[in-house]
Every structure is written in C-alpha cells, then in structure tokens.
Amino acid sequence: MNKIIKYSSFLGVACIISMHCTAGGFREMKDTSRFIRQLNAMTNSLKTIESDFVQEKNMAMLEEKIISKGTFCFKKTGMIRWQYNEPYTYLVIINNNKVLIKDENKINKFDMKSNKVFRKVNELLTDCMQGTVLSKRTEYRVSFYENESFFIVKLLPLSKNMKEFIWNILIYFDKKDFSVSKIDMVEPSGDNTLISFKNKKINQPVADEKFIIK
C-alpha cells in the first residue's frame, strides 16, 4: 500500500512538472547538442548587447503585477549596465568586478566579491544574457524545451543557497538569432519575475563610457 502511495505521488509530481513545461506549448527539445553548438557559436561571436526590458513581478498576494522598465547593456568582457527608468530610477554598472549602484540620488560603489548575494544574482542574469549559463552544469540541473518561436532552457539550482531564493529559471532564446528574449525566475513561493527584452541590438558599437565607474 505504501509503495502504491509512493509511486502515485511520484507520478503526480512528474505529471505536474511535465504539464508546467508543456503548458506554454513547449515540448522537449529534439536536438539538444545542435542547440548547444549553435548557442556556443553565438556566445563566441557576441560582443555587445543593447536592449530595452520590461520586468513583471507576479506575487500571489497581489492581484496586479509590479512592472518596471529600463535598458540593458552588455559589452565583452564583463561590462554590464542595468538601468531602471520606470517607475523608479536605479542604475547598476558592473565593470571588472567593481560595482556602482546609483539609487535615486545616492551612489554606492563596492567590490562585487564583498557582496555575495549581489554577485550571485548578477552572475545569474549575466550568464543568462551571454548564453554562458550552460557552462555551469555543476550549479544547475538543465533541461531543454522548444516551441515555434523559442528554445527554452530550464535551470534548477543545485546549491542550497541558490535554492533558497530561486526555485527554477526559464531562459527563452529566440530561434532566429539565439539571443535571450525572456528570463523567468521562479521563487520557492511560486512568485515569479519575468524580464522580457525588446528592441535588441546585437554586436552594435557600444561606448565604454556607459560602463565607467567614477
């Protein structure tokens, strides 16, 4: 009897997971090695990204979403600029492990190594954007899906620390150019944050001045 309950529970959980992944019309990816090869090729040729973004936070306790908007900039190697413009201003510049945060009128500078939480969150987002997250297989259990428009990579964090604030991450790669279109971070509570990238410009000139930490 116990065995029946055990197997039924396992099947139930498996069904729920599978339903979750197919709910958006996604199916398991047919040729993962080809996808990884193509993603690596894109990652190697990637020099810059400039994009607008819309961030939607969905919380079970709220009927409405918390929406913020801004711009994202990346330049190889390791230069990042996240700028929130609506409904508040917030700027993060990362350059060579140094971080600048401009929060309304306050400026805060620190070494990324000194702030583990900040480093983890930003590493995650940056690795997703660059497509280098797949090289961190020891940190995540990875599964692959696709639909007509996107390749989707699902990451389940393995470390206890990471699991504490992220249950899973879904990265949507555009099938046309392998650039990241959406990142969906699901928290253990079930609340999620979906960041959608729009008006992407890949490998266009981006001035170094955007990443200066004064």
Added chain:
Amino acid sequence: MKNLLLSSLLLFIVLCSCSIAHHHRFHIAEGEAITIKPHPIIQNDTSALLYKAGIRFYGKYFSGLFLFKKMNDTTQRVVFSSETGITFFDFEFSGEQFNIRQCFEKFRSKALINTFRKDLSMILMTVIHPAHAELVKYKKEDQLILRIKEENEYFYYYTDNHSGYYTRIENTSKCIKKVIVLLDKNASGLTSHIIIRHKDINLYIDLQLIPRI
C-alpha cells in the same frame, strides 16, 4: 588622572545628551478622549503600497523595494525584495502574531529580524493596547501626542494638528531615545516618505513611495 576623569565625564555627558529622551517633559493631557487613528501606511482599503527602499546597516548598503499590503482587517504583509525581483524577506503581521513567510539567509539573524519586526510593528501599530495608551503634551505646547507604554518602553505617536496625520514616531526606553520614524504625506494622503533612524545601532532605512502600481 584628575584631567582624565574630568574629560571622561565630559565625554560621557556629551555622548548621552545626543540621545537622551526628553520625555520627562511630557505631561498627561487631562480631560482628552483617547482616539487611536489607523496606522500611517494602509488605512481603508486592501491595495498595496510600494516603496523604493535604501537600507544602511553598519556600513553596508542594500537597496530594493518594500511592499506593504493589507490582507484583511487583522493581517498585513511586508515584503522586501531586490529591484530585480528576488525576495529578501516576507513578513506577516496578524494582531500580535508575527510570521516569517520567507527570509533570505543573510537577513536571518535573530537580532536583525527582531529589529525589522519592531520597526515595522511600530509603523503598522500592531502592538497597541488601548489600555496602555494615554494622551500627553510636551511642555506647554498644545499638540496632543499618543503615548503607549509597553513593558519598559514608550512609543510616542505625533500627529499634525491640521491634517491629523502621523508625522513622527519615537521609541524610547525610560531615558534613552532608541528609534525615530519620520513620516511625510503626499497630496493624496498617502505616506510618501518614511525614514527610520536608529539611535542605538547603525541602521537607517529610507522608504520613498513609488506611484501607484
């Protein structure tokens, strides 16, 4: 030796005078009926209020978003998250009950949680027993101040004479001022700016209302 003693005494007096509470100068407002107005954050409805938060704690700076949400007549939630959406803590206040729904490891020190709990309880007025409340006046001023005594502490709620809004909250022991909360309202009557300044520890919290979400 004598000089050393004298300078130590002077230093002690100077340091103490920075945070000594002046509450012995308050006197009971006789004949005034005590009315306790709802707390300053969420008053009538259950819509959420979102604040841009800046927290300085012993040289470290955290920024993020504070969300206040009234769930029902007795329960309120306060969520602190990063700008990128990661939840740092999610606290639930239900009467005198306090429930940690979620708390990031870095914030999980008992002292820090208790400090946040107390600061937020003070603003959300969750631990007010009407039996412990009295109205006082400062020196010869007319302003009525709500004073709550809880064990060995006092909570003072100052209101604006014209609008009736809360403008300042103080938490003191019998002789030391421990926490000062400053509150500003906007034209819609919403609390648009909250500053929580600790006198006994190096903690400063600044919350700016973000236009309605």
